Amino acid sequence: MPASPAAPGSTALGEPRSEAGRRRAGRPVGGVLDKAGITAAALTLIEKKGYDGLTMAALARSLNVAPSALYNHMESKRDVLLLVEDHLAALVDVSAFGAEPWEEAVRKWAWSYRDVFSRHTPLIPVIAVLPVTDAPQTLAMYETVSAGFRDAGFPEERIVSSIVALESFIFGSAYDVTAPADIFDSGSMADVTPSFTGAVRSLAAQGHERPADVAFSLGLEALIAGLGALRSA
Amino acid sequence: MPASPAAPGSTALGEPRSEAGRRRAGRPVGGVLDKAGITAAALTLIEKKGYDGLTMAALARSLNVAPSALYNHMESKRDVLLLVEDHLAALVDVSAFGAEPWEEAVRKWAWSYRDVFSRHTPLIPVIAVLPVTDAPQTLAMYETVSAGFRDAGFPEERIVSSIVALESFIFGSAYDVTAPADIFDSGSMADVTPSFTGAVRSLAAQGHERPADVAFSLGLEALIAGLGALRSA
DNA sequence: CTTCATAAATGAATGGCATTCATTTAGTGG
DNA sequence: CCACTAAATGAATGCCATTCATTTATGAAG
Structure with a gap:
């Protein structure tokens, strides 16, 4: 209804989901994007790039996922930090x-x-x-x-x-x-x-x-x- | 030479500098934008809006100045925080x-x-x-x-x-x-x-x-x- | 075997942020 | 009176977290 979400479905199978996309689309397959996976990815990122490098975009990238996908599992970036803290x-x-x-x-x-x-x-x-x-x-x-x-x-x-x-x-x-x-x-x-x-x-x-x-x-x-x-x- | 900085001089005397602009343009007049002035404005802002409200834009605004003007006096936002800390x-x-x-x-x-x-x-x-x-x-x-x-x-x-x-x-x-x-x-x-x-x-x-x-x-x-x-x- | 509900992924916005830069302005010292 | 220069401008730039309508693909229900 609102703006204009552009071509639907056309580019949906483009490059971005070539590998991981096939694995993870739909329901729980292996669970790369569960709390443990997010925590592990965040820790690796922090080790390699420091806390400045820990952005939602970078985190999503290291999980082969779009940034917005993270928000299906976390309310905010603070939740990511909480996960790391508890680890x-x-x-x-x-x-x-x-x-x-x-x-x-x-x-x-x-x-x-x-x-x-x-x-x-x-x-x-x-x-x-x-x-x-x-x-x-x-x-x-x-x-x-x-x-x-x-x-x-x-x-x-x-x-x-x-x-x-x-x-x-x-x-x-x-x-x-x-x-x-x-x-x-x-x-x-x-x-x-x-x-x-x-x-x-x-x-x-x-x-x-x-x-x-x-x-x-x-x-x-x-x-x-x-x-x-x-x-x- | 690069982009296109738009109409030169035309709007330079517009509203934005109506009051303080006249006072402060050019050289040291009274000095609202010296360290003491910046510190005072930052503290007031922090009291009223908290640290989330302390943005370079808001700070500039409270000094009746463009955000970029602050960078003639400070290297970065960190310098503002330092000023506050020392105060x-x-x-x-x-x-x-x-x-x-x-x-x-x-x-x-x-x-x-x-x-x-x-x-x-x-x-x-x-x-x-x-x-x-x-x-x-x-x-x-x-x-x-x-x-x-x-x-x-x-x-x-x-x-x-x-x-x-x-x-x-x-x-x-x-x-x-x-x-x-x-x-x-x-x-x-x-x-x-x-x-x-x-x-x-x-x-x-x-x-x-x-x-x-x-x-x-x-x-x-x-x-x-x-x-x-x-x-x- | 088809249908359907649903969890999960997408990418294109959005709005905010610090910072940069070419340019303009206006006092000051020569 | 003119050149110098400190200081202001506003229009970028690039990065960021977050939102949203939409699509996808699965497992369960009929």
């Missing part, structure tokens, strides 16, 4: 909970969590506001961690706040990892910022391979010590 | 450094820092990777804080790492403030996540006005205690 949550190492002392379990979890998301910082604004209902793997991670805290003797009403505090630190620290090495170069302002410039030089003189790791370790150990004091038994 | 840094309260004990100074600084940026979370990915050279007010903040740490007896090589750790926690916590209240509702998965669901309920039962504040306080006090132990004197 990554499953990569976070929670295995030490229940197997090692609480301190060590938190330590391993936190380092692993930071490492995974430091390569996916564009997801952080998404996760931070993400209702866990939509992310089963993420929820599973919280369950394991919560159980670890409970078994370690944490009062139930402090568990969520403690995890949130740790997570906040982890997300912020994930950004640090990606910061340029010269981020604290005060340049021409060096003479009016003697304390800061001196502190930066003093740290640089230590010659740490990854300065972000030093700050992360420092903060994490402080949090573990401070939060650990909340335990009753 | 906000000046709002962070560092006054307690040098006036109160280190613990209390850090506490006031951290709460103030988090509060300012919790209303500007879209800037966080920008700040985290921002070379301080480009942000004088931000650098000034670091200088005051660094001096506070030095005077409190911190070994020089630990100062930057300590500040980075605190900042990471602050940025992560700024996101929490904006999270929806039901973010931890496990929905249909409640039965398979008993520990987490119980912990969430238990926190909710406490009836805190702002749950994010509880987590922030918990983490901040842990960091203050843990980092404070690094001081020599």
